[in-house]
Amino acid sequence: MTFRNEFSYETRPVRVVFRPGAAVTATPGEAAHLGLRRLLVVCGSRGEAVARAVADALGDTCVGVHAEARMHVPVEDADRAVAAVRAAGADGCVAVGGGSAIGLGKAIALRTGLPLIAVPSTYSGSEMTPVWGLTEHGTKRTGRDPVVQPRCVVYDPTLTLTLPVPLTVTSGVNALAHAVEALYAPDTSPLISVMADEGVRAMAEALPRLAADPEDLDARSRALYAAWLCGTCLGSTTMGLHHKVCHVLGGTFQLPHAETHTVVLPYVLAHNAPAAPHALAVLRRALGADDAPRALWELAGRLGAPRSLAELGLAEGDVTPAADRVAGEPYANPRPVTADQVRAVLRAAYEGGPPEPAEGTPL
Numbered sequence: 001m002t003f004r005n006e007f008s009y010e011t012r013p014v015r016v017v018f019r020p021g022a023a024v025t026a027t028p029g030e031a032a033h034l035g036l037r038r039l040l041v042v043c044g045s046r047g048e049a050v051a052r053a054v055a056d057a058l059g060d061t062c063v064g065v066h067a068e069a070r071m072h073v074p075v076e077d078a079d080r081a082v083a084a085v086r087a088a089g090a091d092g093c094v095a096v097g098g099g100s101a102i103g104l105g106k107a108i109a110l111r112t113g114l115p116l117i118a119v120p121s122t123y124s125g126s127e128m129t130p131v132w133g134l135t136e137h138g139t140k141r142t143g144r145d146p147v148v149q150p151r152c153v154v155y156d157p158t159l160t161l162t163l164p165v166p167l168t169v170t171s172g173v174n175a176l177a178h179a180v181e182a183l184y185a186p187d188t189s190p191l192i193s194v195m196a197d198e199g200v201r202a203m204a205e206a207l208p209r210l211a212a213d214p215e216d217l218d219a220r221s222r223a224l225y226a227a228w229l230c231g232t233c234l235g236s237t238t239m240g241l242h243h244k245v246c247h248v249l250g251g252t253f254q255l256p257h258a259e260t261h262t263v264v265l266p267y268v269l270a271h272n273a274p275a276a277p278h279a280l281a282v283l284r285r286a287l288g289a290d291d292a293p294r295a296l297w298e299l300a301g302r303l304g305a306p307r308s309l310a311e312l313g314l315a316e317g318d319v320t321p322a323a324d325r326v327a328g329e330p331y332a333n334p335r336p337v338t339a340d341q342v343r344a345v346l347r348a349a350y351e352g353g354p355p356e357p358a359e360g361t362p363l
Contacts, residue, residue: 004278007189009236012130015152016228020217023050023119023156024057027094030152034115036092037061040085042104044069047097047121050159054096054119063088069097069104071257072250075136078107085112092117095150098171099124099257106132106148118150121159123171123203123223124258125178125231128153131239133247140251142239149235155228157221165214169303170258172207172223175230176200176296177261180269181242182233183279184334192233193282199229200286204299211303240333241326242268245345248325255312262305263312266297266355267348274360275335293355308352319346 015033017026031039039061043051048067055062066084070077081104085093095105096119103126109116110132118127130149133142163171179196182188203226209219245264249255270293273280280292289295301307310316323343348355 004188004190008187009189009191012146012149012235014128014150016155017152018155018225018228020158020221021156022154023054023096023159026154026156027054027117027119028058028061030117030154031058031061031092031094034092034117034151036115038063038089038091039094039117040088040090040092041065041094041096042069042081042108043067043096043101044098047101050121051096051101054094058094063090069095069101071100072135072140073100073103073107073133075134077104078111078134081108082111085114090114094119096121098122099126102126102150103133105150107134109148110145113147116148116150117152117154119154119156119159120224120227122163122167122258123160123175123227125175125227125234128228128231129235131235135251138252140247142247153228155224157217157224160220160224161215161217163214165211166304167258168210168214168223169207169300169305170262172203172210172227173265173296173300173305174258174261175227176203177242177246177265178234179230180265180279180283180296181240182237183282184272184276185237185240186332187237189236192236193278195229196233197282197286199226199233200283202226203230204287207299207303238332240331241272241337241342241345244329244331245322245326245342248322249309249314252325253314253318253322255309255314259306259312260309262300263307263309263352264345264349266293266300267345269293269296270355270361271341271345271358272333272335274358274362277362280362291357293357297355309346309350310352314350316350319343319350322346
């Protein structure tokens with residue numbers, strides 16, 4: 001492959017602690033390292049037990065637990081969380097859980113400027129990005145702001161041991177989507193290629209092991225490491241067609257986040273393949289497969305993940321309005337996108353059959 005000899009790469013300061021048990025044993029020390037003394041812990045209802053364990057470990061530095069995080073961060077949820085932070089006189093937040101909890105923590109940071117510590121329990125990768133998202137009136141808005149990037153990330157593989165296998169799989173494929181899209185972003189770089197290659201390889205190796213044995217701590221650690229790499233890729237590049245489609249399907253049509261990424265990924269990659277030969281070469285090597293879109297489709301299906309938007313509850317009549325909405329907003333993508341092309345991608349994802357190579361796909 002030809003070396004990409006013109007690129008920019010920006011690193012953002014973040015401290016990472018990675019070890020089993022770190023959620024409880026390391027978070028208080030990380031708060032002290034940042035000089036924080038009044039922390040609000042935010043989480044969703046599913047992760048409240050773990051969040052309260054973290055709160056207990058923080059002791060007197062915890063001023064409360066706000067367990068109201070939901071998918072796609074509805075703006076009214078952000079309003080309530082900011083009010084809770086101000087009422088408690090918090091000087092920072094600890095977000096414990098998956099992308100929804102970390103997304104709510106980011107919304108607080110965006111509105112208040114307070115530092116955020118992330119303790120992820122899924123493979124969403126949100127903890128490694130300066131990307132925020134808010135949903136209002138059926139539309140999900142996203143943006144980038146360095147203030148929302150967590151100042152510290154505490155990776156504790158034991159937190160993922162109770163993640164159900166179906167969510168383990170879809171959360172893992174969601175992470176793969178971050179690396180895939182970063183490979184063909186306009187601001188990609190050789191460093192992104194290295195991280196994406198390693199992240200995709202590690203996740204693709206870990207997921208079958210976890211489907212067979214969900215308590216395999218080594219595989220859990222490998223998957224969390226992969227999520228870290230894939231999230232870093234996303235945080236350093238510009239999102240394209242895949243993420244735009246998923247944001248519309250989630251924000252407007254209320255489809256579940258990780259499952260939607262899992263279904264959509266092979267079809268968007270197949271669409272973009274003719275314009276992304278370097279990305280395909282990296283993915284073929286990382287996945288050990290000649291047809292990367294089909295390999296991703298087969299991996300998800302083999303592990304029991306949903307394969308169609310119909311399974312997720314999208315109505316057939318929603319395909320066209322969703323395509324029109326996606327095509328009507330500007331975003332970077334390696335291949336020009338029309339409403340008809342998005343409709344074809346969504347139609348294929350709605351039906352769930354094997355992704356067909358687009359004309360001009362490099363061999």
